[in-house]
Amino acid sequence: MSPATSDPISLTRFLIEEKRAGRINPELRLLIEVVARACKRISVAVGKGALGGVLGDAGSPGAASINIQGEAQKKLDVLSNEILLEANAWGGHLAALASEEMDHSQPIPDVHPRGNYLLLFDPLDGSSNIDVNVSVGTIFSVLRCPEGVTTPADEHFLQPGTAQVAAGYCVYGPQTTLVLTVGHGTHAFTLDREVGSFMLTVRDMRIPEDTREFAVNASNQRFWEPPMQAYVGDLLAGKDGPRGKDFNMRWIASMVADVHRILTRGGIFSYPLDSKCASKGGKLRLMYEANPMSFLVEQAGGAASTGRQRLLEVQPTGLHQRVPVFLGSKREVEVAVRYHLAHAVA
Ligand SMILES: O=P(O)(O)OC[C@H]1O[C@](O)(COP(=O)(O)O)[C@@H](O)[C@@H]1O
Numbered sequence: 001m002s003p004a005t006s007d008p009i010s011l012t013r014f015l016i017e018e019k020r021a022g023r024i025n026p027e028l029r030l031l032i033e034v035v036a037r038a039c040k041r042i043s044v045a046v047g048k049g050a051l052g053g054v055l056g057d058a059g060s061p062g063a064a065s066i067n068i069q070g071e072a073q074k075k076l077d078v079l080s081n082e083i084l085l086e087a088n089a090w091g092g093h094l095a096a097l098a099s100e101e102m103d104h105s106q107p108i109p110d111v112h113p114r115g116n117y118l119l120l121f122d123p124l125d126g127s128s129n130i131d132v133n134v135s136v137g138t139i140f141s142v143l144r145c146p147e148g149v150t151t152p153a154d155e156h157f158l159q160p161g162t163a164q165v166a167a168g169y170c171v172y173g174p175q176t177t178l179v180l181t182v183g184h185g186t187h188a189f190t191l192d193r194e195v196g197s198f199m200l201t202v203r204d205m206r207i208p209e210d211t212r213e214f215a216v217n218a219s220n221q222r223f224w225e226p227p228m229q230a231y232v233g234d235l236l237a238g239k240d241g242p243r244g245k246d247f248n249m250r251w252i253a254s255m256v257a258d259v260h261r262i263l264t265r266g267g268i269f270s271y272p273l274d275s276k277c278a279s280k281g282g283k284l285r286l287m288y289e290a291n292p293m294s295f296l297v298e299q300a301g302g303a304a305s306t307g308r309q310r311l312l313e314v315q316p317t318g319l320h321q322r323v324p325v326f327l328g329s330k331r332e333v334e335v336a337v338r339y340h341l342a343h344a345v346a
């Protein structure tokens with residue numbers, strides 16, 4: 001586990017240092033501050049739960065509100081999306097934004113000065129855990145707006161994960177923690193609720209290269225491809241099996257919380273292709289779940305793959321495209337990939 005920072009500085013101070021070091025410009029600094037402020041507001045709403053009337057499904061009884069993913073939206077999916085839209089509406093640092101909860105991207109209205117960045121977000125990750133008081137979060141990714149594009153559209157967002165200039169998530173659990181990269185390491189900031197500031201608590205998170213902990217929704221086992229069956233079968237065989245060591249399992253079903261555990265103490269997270277989601281290409285979304293998490297993990301010394309390709313090198317073809325995901329402790333991801341590469345795609 002990476003050592004806690006003895007003398008925490010605020011997120012604002014950290015970003016000023018990054019700007020002075022020439023690692024970010026004032027516009028990106030402002031964008032990150034705006035997203036962090038929105039996450040504070042979402043944290044308050046999540047924390048209120050039933051008291052704030054934010055639990056349960058959006059839409060009216062018998063008329064669920066369905067998003068482009070074909071999923072029934074929760075009230076907090078909609079509220080978190082609105083909070084992020086409102087916070088970014090004035091533009092200045094952004095040219096356009098896109099969200100899990102919106103069919104298409106949205107350019108900043110041209111009554112405002114437009115910035116040079118594109119923002120993608122999963123406003124509320126772990127929706128199935130909202131009503132049962134389990135950690136949820138927000139995930140975001142930042143890309144540059146292509147030169148000369150004044151009114152960005154969906155196709156301008158279709159850049160590989162390697163083109164990200166920043167990524168992060170905020171996990172709303174016992175603590176509210178923002179984890180961020182601008183391409184120079186991955187750092188964690190804990191919200192000091194009394195002061196209302198994110199404070200740097202872990203600088204340069206490092207993921208151990210090896211692990212004895214895996215995270216997967218094992219109830220999907222019968223739908224997995226043969227290499228995944230073999231890989232998890234050998235994990236479960238433990239020290240008497242080909243892996244020669246025992247593994248423990250965890251599955252929170254909030255990607256932010258599972259990935260935060262892995263950034264903190266190691267492990268491998270996987271949502272593989274299975275025959276249930278094969279027609280969609282996977283379960284998790286490339287642009288605002290897999291890519292930002294992969295950037296954070298790689299910046300912390302881990303690895304991220306589709307099982308057959310470095311995840312950050314996937315060329316996107318759609319805003320809501322889905323991909324298989326394997327990420328976490330470097331050597332364990334390499335093992336999982338070996339199982340998949342050894343098995344030709346049917
Ligand atoms: O319900 P399952 O199959 O365990 O899937 C859980 C996964 O789905 C997600 O909830 C999908 O994200 P959203 O909640 O943003 O739709 C991930 O956070 C999580 O890893």
Ligand SMILES: [Mg+2]
Nearest residue numbers: 122125126289
């Ligand atoms: Mg999600």
Ligand SMILES: [Mg+2]
Nearest residue numbers: 100122124125
């Ligand atoms: Mg979501």
